[in-house]
Amino acid sequence: MDGMSIKLTRRETVLGLSASAVLLAQTPNPPLPSNPDEELKAVRDQIQQNLQQLDKVQMPMSTEPAAHFKA
Helix, strand or coil, rough: CCCCCCCCCCCHHHHHHHHHHHHHHCCCCCCCCCCCCHHHHHHHCCCCCCCCHHHHCCCCCCHHCCCCCCC
């Protein structure tokens, strides 16, 4: 990776996983380019589009279950 990282909260991760099937059903993905750099850019653009779609969804705080992580 070239230094770009995307940080997601637990809620965004869960919402992304649960909404991914819906998003995939709505918009078909274009074919990936054969050039690795262009492919990486296309995947990042798709992630950004998905995040923009997820930002439009309101999720109440009660949706997130209480969880305690112990190391």
